[in-house]
Amino acid sequence: MSIGNTFFKTAFSVDNVIFGFDQSLLKILLIKRAERPFKDEWALPGDLVYPDEHLDNAPKRVLKELTGLENVFLEQVATFGKVDRHPKGRVITVAYYSLVNSANLNPKAYSFAEDIAWHEVSKITTLAFDHKLIMDRCLETLKSKVRSQPIGFELLPQKFTLSELQDLYEAVLGKSLDKRNFRKKIMSLGVLLDQEEYQQGVAHRPAKLFQFDRLRYEDAKSRGFIFEI
Amino acid sequence: MSIGNTFFKTAFSVDNVIFGFDQSLLKILLIKRAERPFKDEWALPGDLVYPDEHLDNAPKRVLKELTGLENVFLEQVATFGKVDRHPKGRVITVAYYSLVNSANLNPKAYSFAEDIAWHEVSKITTLAFDHKLIMDRCLETLKSKVRSQPIGFELLPQKFTLSELQDLYEAVLGKSLDKRNFRKKIMSLGVLLDQEEYQQGVAHRPAKLFQFDRLRYEDAKSRGFIFEI
Structure with missing residues (x-):
C-alpha cells in the first residue's frame, strides 16, 4: 500500500469570514452560490486551494476572485475537518477572518457567486456547508480579540x-x-x-x-x- | 478539467507539540524518525491523516501510535501550508499543542519512531520538516495563554x-x-x-x-x- 494511494486524494480549501461594522451593526459578507452543491444558498466566500499554491496566499486570491475585494487583512483562525463536510469528497478547510468598515467597501459578485451582500450576523440561522459553525467560531475569536487588543x-x-x-x-x-x-x-x-x-x-x-x-x-x-x- | 483531477490529490497531516515542564525547565517531546524523509532526525510526533478520519480525532490517534501516550489534552493552534514543506508531495499540516508534567509521563518509541526523548526547548536549533517553525509558533501561543489564563x-x-x-x-x-x-x-x-x-x-x-x-x-x-x- 503506497502512501500515494492511501493519502494523496484529499483537497483543502479556505473560507473567509469578513465581518463588517456599519451603522452600529455587525455584519458578514456572504455570497450566493451559482453552482452546486448548495446552489442558490448563502455561503462564506471560500474555494479550493490549488496543489501548487501556498496556503497563506489562497485566502486573498479567493476573496478577490469571488468579491473583487483587495487589501483586506486576513488572519487564520482555525481548521475544520469533519469527514463529510463537503459533498464532493474529503475537503478540510482553513478559516480566515477580518473586521472591516463595510461602508468603505464595494464588493461585487464574480465567478461562482451569483449575488453578494452584507448580512446582519445576529440574524443568520443557516449557511451552506458547515459555514455557520465556522462563522460562530470566528465570532468567538473576534469577541476575545476586541477585548484584549485595540482592534476596531x-x-x-x-x-x-x-x-x-x-x-x-x-x-x-x-x-x-x-x-x-x-x-x-x-x-x-x-x-x-x-x-x-x-x-x-x-x-x-x-x-x-x-x-x-x-x-x-x-x-x-x-x-x-x-x-x- | 474536473475538480477531481485538479484538486483531490493532496494530503494533510497533524503535528503534536507536547510541551513538558520538569525541574524548572520547559521541554518538548520529540521522536527520532526511523524512516525517510529526515531519517534519524528529531521531529514532532506527527503523521498523515486518513481520508476517512475526522481531523479532530487524528492528533490523539497519531500521538498514541508514535509515543504510547493517551489522555493528553490537545488544542489546535494553526495550519501550515508552504508548497514544498513535505518532500513526498503536497501536505498541509495542522498543529496541536499541550502542556504536561513530563515527570508523570512515560512515552515510548513506536511505529516509525526509533527513539523518543524530552528536549530542552531553549536548546533546539533545527528539527525535521518545518517543525522548528511549528514549535516556535506553538511556543508563542503557550506564552500568550499562560499570561491570560491560569494554565500550568x-x-x-x-x-x-x-x-x-x-x-x-x-x-x-x-x-x-x-x-x-x-x-x-x-x-x-x-x-x-x-x-x-x-x-x-x-x-x-x-x-x-x-x-x-x-x-x-x-x-x-x-x-x-x-x-x-
Missing part, C-alpha cells in the same frame, strides 16, 4: 465620541454594556486622546471627541501594559 | 510555594521575572488560597504553601474578571 478603532472616524466607540463594542460583543463602566474602563487604559473638541451640527448636546493614540498604546505595550475591556 | 497550575504539586510557581512562569516565558512584581501581581488576582502552611524538611527557611482555587477563579471569571500576569 480604524473602523471609526478619526475623531469619535465615546458613544460611537461603545456602539462598536456592543455590536461586536452582541450585548449592551453599562455606559458608566464602559467609559471608566476605556479611559483608564490611557490610549484615548482627549481632543478638547466637540461634535458640531448635532440636534442633541454635542459630545466630546476622542482619538485613539496608537503610539501611546505601542509604548505602553512594550512596558508590559495589558489592554482589557 | 496542574503541573505543580497541589500545594506549592510562590517560588515554584514563578519557576513555571519563567520556564514557559523563557525569561526571569522580578520576584517582587510577580508576587504582587499573582496575589492581586485573588485565585491563590493561603494554606497557612509551610514547607517541611527543607534546609533553607521554609516557604509558605499556596493552592490554586479554581472555584474562585471560575466565579470571578463569570463576573468579567481578567486573569493577566
